[in-house]
Amino acid sequence: MAPSVVADKPATAGVLAPTIRLMPRLHGRTGPEQVAIAEPLVVTDVAGWLPAVGLVAGAGLERLLSGKVRTLRVPLHVSAVLTWKAYTYWLTLPAVAGYLSSRRVPVLSAGNMLVRVSRREPWVxxxxxxxxxxxxxxxxxxxxxxxxxxxxxAVLLRTMREAIVERHLRPLALAVCDLTRIGERPLRGGLANAVARHVQRAPGLAGEEALATAGTLLRALGVEDLVRLDLTGTGALRVRRRTCCMAFTVSGLDPCESCALRWSRSVQRPLDSLGG
Structure with missing residues (x-):
């Protein structure tokens, strides 16, 4: 169980400061419609927020997953995979930022996370x-x-996995699969892609160090087989997904840099081997 004691604000601000400073440099987005993590990370007014544990059962999950059904006019399962991609991206951001900046990892279990679902951007x-x-x-x-x-x-990484995977994403993924009938593999692939992309954007981290760091985090979370990592000619980390986020099915959405369909064509790898 997560500690029940709540830190005093001055002490907490100091402990989380390196994480909060690094987060914007990892996601690189500006404007309230582009940032889907509370600023400065801890919610002080919980009105309008839903505990993340409430997503596993009840109407909260369907509300979370159905937003893109209306806006993009796609089936529920496509909306679910795209929403999961964004959800894992923002959920893992503080963990990766904390680990990279100071080896201080915020506890991101469902019991310690809040979710706000809106009808306008950012939807979650x-x-x-x-x-x-x-x-x-x-x-x-x-x-x-x-x-x-x-x-x-080693224990730090195990506790990261326990909070993010065992006590948040795995129960949520099972609920998503039950509701939409999609497989768990593309959801786990979304987690792998999110973590690797955060490391890819980390300032001052490149070459073998970036490759090793991404590999360490992916292994810790149990998703190391769902992205391919290598280095470009300039030593930058390159991330290639082995699963599909379904964006290619949506008119007007361009594939991202790590898209499985994009790089599989470049190396002439059969699409049916992607397991998406």
């Missing part, structure tokens, strides 16, 4: 309920406020 916004952070025993902030202290980086 995520935020933390309580400022809980996992830190290493050597961190100067260890023991302050609501920090959860772990002995080493």
């Amino acid at each position: 916004v995520l935020g933390m309920r309580n400022p809980l952070v996992t830190v290493l025993a050597t961190d100067p902030s260890a023991g302050a406020g609501a920090t959860r202290v772990v002995p080493d980086e």
Whole structure:
């Protein structure tokens, strides 16, 4: 279970500061309609927000997944995969930013996350309920406020997986699959793509270091087989999906840089081997 104690605001602001500073540099988007994470990460006024645990059952999940049915005029299963792609992108942003900036990982379990669903952009916004952070025993902030202290980086990564996968995305993915009848593999692929793309955009991280860091995070979350990582001629990290987000079925949506369909054609790899 996540710690029940809530940190005092000054202490928490200091612990989360490196994470909050790095997040905009990883997502690179500006304007309220483009940013789908609460600023500054922790929600102080919960009016209008839904606990993420409420998405697994009841009307909350259908409301979350059906937004693009209206706006893009697509079937529910396509809307679900596209929504999941955005959801995992913004959910993993604080975790990757925290890990890269300071080895301080916000606790992003469904029990500690809030969701706001709107009829206008951004359709879904995520935020933390309580400022809980996992830190290493050597961190100067260890023991302050609501920090959860772990002995080493291996345990830090395990607690990241426990919070994000076991206590958030896996139960949510099962509910999504049950509602839409899509498979779990493209959803897990969305998680892999999100994490790798965050590392790809990290300032000052390139070459073998970027490749190793992305691999470490993907293995920790159990999705290392769902993207292909390599380096460009200039040493930049290149991410290639092995699953499909269904964007190609929507008129007017361009495939992203990591699109499985785009790179599979470039290497003449059969599309049916993508498992999307």
